[in-house]
Amino acid sequence: MSAKNLPKQLWCHRELIRFLVYGDFKSIYKTKTFGFIWSVLDPLLMMGVYFLLVSVIFKRGGPYFPLLLFCALLFWKCFTSSLSDSVTSISGRAQLIKAINFPKVVLPFSKVLLNFLELGFGLLVIIPFLFLFRVNITWNILWLPFLLLVQFLFTFGLALSFSLTGVYFRDFQNILQYFLRIWFYLSPVLYSAGERFPKSLKPLYMLNPFSSLLESYKNIFVWGRGISAFVLWAVFVSMAALFIGIKMFRHYEEKIAKDV
Amino acid sequence: MFEEDCIIAKNIGISFNLKHEKRNTIKKAIRSALFKGAGKEKFWALRGVSFTIKKGEIVGIIGRNGSGKSTLLRVIADIYAPDEGVIDVKGKVSTLLSLTAGFAPELSGYDNVYLSGLLLGMKKEDIDNIIGKVTDFSELGNFLDVPVKKYSSGMVARLGFSIAINIEQDIMLIDEALAVGDNLFRKKCEEKMEMLKKEDKTIVVVSHSVETIKNFCNKAIWLDRGQVKYQGLVAETVEKYFSFLKKA
Numbered sequence: 131m132s133a134k135n136l137p138k139q140l141w142c143h144r145e146l147i148r149f150l151v152y153g154d155f156k157s158i159y160k161t162k163t164f165g166f167i168w169s170v171l172d173p174l175l176m177m178g179v180y181f182l183l184v185s186v187i188f189k190r191g192g193p194y195f196p197l198l199l200f201c202a203l204l205f206w207k208c209f210t211s212s213l214s215d216s217v218t219s220i221s222g223r224a225q226l227i228k229a230i231n232f233p234k235v236v237l238p239f240s241k242v243l244l245n246f247l248e249l250g251f252g253l254l255v256i257i258p259f260l261f262l263f264r265v266n267i268t269w270n271i272l273w274l275p276f277l278l279l280v281q282f283l284f285t286f287g288l289a290l291s292f293s294l295t296g297v298y299f300r301d302f303q304n305i306l307q308y309f310l311r312i313w314f315y316l317s318p319v320l321y322s323a324g325e326r327f328p329k330s331l332k333p334l335y336m337l338n339p340f341s342s343l344l345e346s347y348k349n350i351f352v353w354g355r356g357i358s359a360f361v362l363w364a365v366f367v368s369m370a371a372l373f374i375g376i377k378m379f380r381h382y383e384e385k386i387a388k389d390v
Numbered sequence: 391m392f393e394e395d396c397i398i399a400k401n402i403g404i405s406f407n408l409k410h411e412k413r414n415t416i417k418k419a420i421r422s423a424l425f426k427g428a429g430k431e432k433f434w435a436l437r438g439v440s441f442t443i444k445k446g447e448i449v450g451i452i453g454r455n456g457s458g459k460s461t462l463l464r465v466i467a468d469i470y471a472p473d474e475g476v477i478d479v480k481g482k483v484s485t486l487l488s489l490t491a492g493f494a495p496e497l498s499g500y501d502n503v504y505l506s507g508l509l510l511g512m513k514k515e516d517i518d519n520i521i522g523k524v525t526d527f528s529e530l531g532n533f534l535d536v537p538v539k540k541y542s543s544g545m546v547a548r549l550g551f552s553i554a555i556n557i558e559q560d561i562m563l564i565d566e567a568l569a570v571g572d573n574l575f576r577k578k579c580e581e582k583m584e585m586l587k588k589e590d591k592t593i594v595v596v597s598h599s600v601e602t603i604k605n606f607c608n609k610a611i612w613l614d615r616g617q618v619k620y621q622g623l624v625a626e627t628v629e630k631y632f633s634f635l636k637k638a
Binding site for chain 1: 404406416464467468469470471485491492494495496497501504505508509510511513514537
């Protein structure tokens with residue numbers, strides 16, 4: 131598998147990917163009373179929790195805080211769930227992999243796709259919120275597909291390497307949780323750029339591709355502004371993640387069946 | 391009659407790192423990082439295995455537990471890449487190694503036929519063509535619209551086998567799938583297998599039931615501890631295998 135024929139391989143197996151996503155979707159939501167509404171309820175409840183903490187208890191955040199929070203949480207949740215799902219996407223299908231030869235790349239890909247599908251439902255809910263907060267919607271909202279694409283490539287690139295790491299280093303699943311938690315606090319979900327980020331850690335803030343991504347999402351949805359220039363850095367990091375992910379996958383793909 | 395070679399295996403070897411058999415822990419990772427080769431042990435599941443299977447042959451693989459039978463099927467199905475030697479497989483392979491592993495429990499039996507077919511590399515249109523045959527064969531009727539998780543284990547196996555046997559690729563690999571369902575269904579399976587035999591399909595069967603192999607196959611390969619002990623016509627291979635078992 132090379133970088134060039136990966137899109138082709140995915141396209142050839144689009145029907146398979148569709149059925150995998152469909153199967154996962156059903157197993158997540160069909161068993162629950164509220165079904166796929168949970169894909170919206172999750173960020174909403176999370177927003178409630180942080181709203182209580184930041185706005186009510188600490189009396190910070192400003193009038194737009196709930197909206198900014200919901201917006202950021204929606205995209206952040208998509209990212210973290212994609213990654214934790216991808217860690218087990220291959221190691222959890224050992225039986226299948228030992229029974230049939232198929233391109234393993236469809237497994238992490240379909241997990242990421244499923245999470246972006248959920249993100250889609252969440253985005254529908256953001257619309258009434260925008261009206262509720264009387265937000266001035268501008269043409270800048272058209273940046274959304276671009277930002278989503280960057281986030282998708284970044285997520286998929288990491289998911290590729292993470293799915294393999296999950297096979298060869300089982301402890302990774304435990305470690306990832308805490309890693310993502312720290313990443314969450316270092317990203318502008320609960321706060322905005324510039325605000326109370328220690329100067330000594332500023333370079334770390336700039337290096338985090340999610341800093342510019344989340345700032346940009348907030349800009350286009352809430353402030354009616356354009357995207358942050360640092361998104362270019364996020365584009366670069368996405369490409370690097372994708373490149374490493376594909377390289378790793380090409381190296382390990384033949385061995386997975388034996389080692390899983 | 392000119393018979394073309396269908397599967398040519400030369401000197402196949404498959405090795406496992408026994409280290410990987412257990413879940414990796416940090417302690418082990420550190421230890422193996424510090425001391426090279428610590429905890430690593432190479433285990434050859436197959437070694438020096440050579441054989442040729444011609445188109446239309448029905449070959450049974452016999453041997454005791456852990457002799458490498460299933461591993462060999464996985465090599466033919468291109469699930470494992472050999473660490474030594476080469477294998478050349480001409481034609482499309484359908485694996486019947488527990489096809490039920492691909493089932494999504496929340497999806498209906500009907501959807502799972504599509505899922506399994508797609509996993510085996512079929513096009514959706516091709517599955518459209520065989521879906522009727524599969525569903526008829528399975529005799530699951532209305533249950534095909536029900537999520538597979540509601541099925542009994544017998545029904546799951548029946549659906550898996552119906553898919554596998556109706557997909558009809560050039561080469562079919564069967565692992566212990568012959569003893570599926572009740573007597574009536576088993577009889578139907580045997581009839582279908584006889585039909586495939588006449589259709590000039592190449593079939594490789596792994597089974598603990600030497601009786602099955604004796605009745606169904608015309609050639610046999612006897613594996614012992616990852617090596618070919620004997621191969622040839624089914625009657626003589628089975629006979630040698632039995633006399634070996636008696637001695638052991």
